Amino acid sequence: xxxxxxxxxxxxxxxxxxxxxxxxxxxxxxxxxxxxxxxxxxxxxxxxxxxxxxxxxxxxxxxxxxxxxxxxxxxxxxxxxxxxxxxxxxxxxxxxxxxxxxxxxxxxxxxxxxxxxxxxxxxxxxxxxxxxxxxxxxxxxxxxxxxxxxxxxxxxxxxxxxxxxxxxxxxxxxxxxxxxxxxxxxxxxxxxxxxxxxxxxxxxxxxxxxxxxxxxxxxxxxxxxxxxxxxxxxxxxxxxxxxxxxxxxxxxxxxxxxxxxxxxxxxxxxxxxxxxxxxxxxxxxxxxxxxxxxxxxxxxxxxxxxxxxxxxxxxxxxxxxxxxxxxxxxxxxxxxx
Numbered sequence: 466x467x468x469x470x471x472x473x474x475x476x477x478x479x480x481x482x483x484x485x486x487x488x489x490x491x492x493x494x495x496x497x498x499x500x501x502x503x504x505x506x507x508x509x510x511x512x513x514x515x516x517x518x519x520x521x522x523x524x525x526x527x528x529x530x531x532x533x534x535x536x537x538x539x540x541x542x543x544x545x546x547x548x549x550x551x552x553x554x555x556x557x558x559x560x561x562x563x564x565x566x567x568x569x570x571x572x573x574x575x576x577x578x579x580x581x582x583x584x585x586x587x588x589x590x591x592x593x594x595x596x597x598x599x600x601x602x603x604x605x606x607x608x609x610x611x612x613x614x615x616x617x618x619x620x621x622x623x624x625x626x627x628x629x630x631x632x633x634x635x636x637x638x639x640x641x642x643x644x645x646x647x648x649x650x651x652x653x654x655x656x657x658x659x660x661x662x663x664x665x666x667x668x669x670x671x672x673x674x675x676x677x678x679x680x681x682x683x684x685x686x687x688x689x690x691x692x693x694x695x696x697x698x699x700x701x702x703x704x705x706x707x708x709x710x711x712x713x714x715x716x717x718x719x720x721x722x723x724x725x726x727x728x729x730x731x732x733x734x735x736x737x738x739x740x741x742x743x744x745x746x747x748x749x750x751x752x753x754x755x756x757x758x759x760x761x762x763x764x765x766x767x768x769x770x771x772x773x774x775x776x777x778x779x780x781x782x783x784x785x786x787x788x789x790x791x792x793x794x795x796x797x798x799x800x801x802x
Contacts, residue, residue: 468563469781470521474513477782477789480524480562488559488567490536495570497548501586502561502778502798503527505627506713509789511554519558524785525798526552528561529576529585539570547576549585551593551751555740561586562781564800571744574751577758583773587627587765587795588754594739595632596750598688598710599639601735605685605708606639609753611760615640618680620702622646623690624656624664627795628712630771631763632688633659635754638762641686644679646672646695652793659770673701683707683730692720692734700726712737771795 466487471479490496502525512524532546542548553568554560576585596609599619606613619636623629624645636643637660645661647653653664665675676684676698683704689695693715700723703709707730722734739747757763765771772794776784781798788796 466564467778468523469778470523471512472517472521474516476513477509477785479512480782480785482779482781485563487533487565490534490567492537493539493570494536494567495532495539495542495573496534496565496567497528497530497550497573498533498565499528499530499561499563499800500582501529502800503586503589504784504788504796504798505590506788507590508560509785512785517558518556522554522558523560523563523566524554524781525560525562526554527586527589528553528566528800529582530800532573533565536570542570542573542575547582547585548573549576549588550574551589551747552739562778562798562800564778572747574755577755580758583797584758584763584765586797587771588631588763590739591627592631592635592754592763593747593750594628594712594737595635595688596753597737597739597742597746598632598712598735599636599686600749601710601733601737602686602708603706603733608749609635609639610756611638612640617641617685618644618683618704619686619688620644620646620676620684620699621656621661621688622695624659624661625652625770625793626690627771629656629688629690630659633661633770634763635757636686637661638757638760642680644676644684655770655772655793657770658768667698673698676702680704686710688712691715693718696720696722700732703730703732706731706733708733708735710735710737765795773797775799
């Protein structure tokens with residue numbers, strides 16, 4: 466089979482196309498014939514910053530395809546099932562940038578009828594991160610469903626990104642009023658298409674003033690991509706007992722929080738990292754995302770507010786470079802011909 470591998474950390478140039486034998490699934494594992502692999506910032510950051518824990522690693526956490534073989538003890542999946550994968554390469558060498566991936570069956574989810582492989586490969590890190598960010602409000606729902614966030618106001622920072630896009634879609638499906646900050650008219654159009662009720666261009670408007678006018682009682686949940694940049698804004702616009710869910714690290718920068726504005730509102734700051742969120746939370750996210758998929762709530766593509774940027778498997782290094790360069794849209798790798 467064709468597989469992309471790397472043996473040491475570095476630039477996208479360390480990624481190599483090789484031929485390898487498919488790995489037979491052991492107990493609790495399945496082998497998936499990949500159709501589409503999704504690329505996320507975590508994929509290039511892992512490749513750049515950390516020497517691999519295995520002699521050879523295939524990158525990319527997310528993907529979608531068809532179950533090819535099932536290991537002992539796996540009862541919820543069968544050969545021929547259409548599936549999506551998440552955290553495929555976490556503490557394992559077998560990511561989705563290859564034709565066949567042998568992975569932990571717990572991280573493989575049935576793809577509902579009619580949902581495309583493109584959608585499946587775009588879920589994983591973005592949608593599950595968004596789910597966690599939306600379910601940590603004190604007194605709010607721990608699970609998402611239609612109407613679960615009715616009456617709540619959600620602010621999505623950077624609504625044109627993959628996590629922001631999924632957060633808008635999930636919050637809208639769950640009944641929240643959704644505000645999104647953006648940096649350009651182009652990104653505003655994408656966030657609006659994704660379902661945001663209100664758009665705020667933080668480069669041309671007084672974001673705090675505009676958001677306060679939209680939500681005079683304050684925002685309940687902030688899905689935050691850059692706490693370093695937005696700490697002051699978040700403190701100004703949140704309401705009592707709100708939560709700021711932070712899912713990006715700004716390359717290790719340090720954020721400064723004003724004590725009095727946050728203390729007076731009992732604001733909660735919640736870090737979100739999918740790798741260590743816990744198995745129960747991952748299962749809950751997968752189940753709720755499945756319900757959202759059945760409801761048609763998580764489409765991708767330019768018509769849904771998330772343009773798809775495609776590469777063939779042999780050009781995985783270019784796909785990683787595109788994500789590293791902050792291309793607008795979701796980067797997908799076509800694994801199958």
